[in-house]
Amino acid sequence: MPDSPTAEAPSVAVVIPAYNEAETVADVVRVGLSLTPEVVVASDGSSDDTAAVARAAGARVVELPENGGKGAALRAALDATGATLIVMLDADLTGLTTQHLHALxxxxxxxxxxxxxxVFEGGGFVTDWGNKLTPHxxxxxxxRREWLLAVPHLGEERWPEPAITAxxxxxxxxxDYVELPEVGQVVKEKKRGFWKGAGARTRMYADLLTFRVRRKKP
Structure with a gap:
């Protein structure tokens, strides 16, 4: 039920799981801070300067000692905030603005x-194509944070989006989907080199697309 006009607005936090995203995380943090003063970055065992860069940009940073996957980082970020509403963002976004966050x-x-x-629109061919094929x-x-914390196995999934969608x-x-014009992501092939990036992308999609099979096992 919508909040009444006189009701206090629910608190908002931006949470950003990040693994070796020192090149882009500061820009995402700064846009998050333009929406709310509460921006939490969970560095998922990063071996680069992700944590230091995010902290310098103004985020509260949670550092996981080992790379446990995006689900573990997301759960750690949620545990670090008590905000009512959660804005989840990837750490490698490009073209993001405050207007996009308000639209979401x-x-x-x-x-x-x-x-x-x-969902991306006009942010780049590769990211647009991938996002439109698998927008879920x-x-x-x-x-709401309370709803997200109730997602089964949230912190156990290397990629938690299928669990959230289920x-x-x-x-x-x-x-519903909300278009994010001119927003894209730095593709893995660019961040890690073509072959390493392609391998990481293949493993990511294999994990994402086998979620139902894995969760049906006894």
Whole structure:
């Protein structure tokens, strides 16, 4: 139910799971801070300067000692905030603005949706193509913290998006996609070199697309 005009606005936190994203995380943090003073970066066992760069940009930083996957980092970030509404962002976004965050936040803040999911539009061929083929795997989302913490196995999934999407269906939550014009991501092939990046991408999609099979096992 939408909050009444006189009700106190729910608190908002931006959470950013990050693994070796020192080149881009500061820009994402700064945009997050333009929306809310509470920006939490969970450095997932990064071996570069991700934590230091995020901290210098103004984020609260949680440092995981080992790389446990995006789900573990997301859970650590959620544990570090008590905000009512959570804006989830990837650490390697490009072209992100405050307006994009407002577009994601508004339908949840106003009570029209339980979750909004951001999809790229015009941010680059590779990221647009991948996002449009599998929009349900987007890492740009807004929802209530309490709902997100109830997602089964959230902190155990290396890539938690399928678990979150399954929970949407299982709980009958109201959700919709929100276009994010001119937003893209730095592709893995550029960050790690072609062959290492392609291998990482293949492993990521294999893990994402086998979620149902893995979770059905006894």
């Amino acid at each position: 936040l508004r339908p949840v803040q106003e009570g029209r949706l339980d979750m909004s999911i951001g 795997l987007s890492g740009q989302r807004v929802c 929970h949407l269906k299982n709980t009958g939550a109201r959700w």
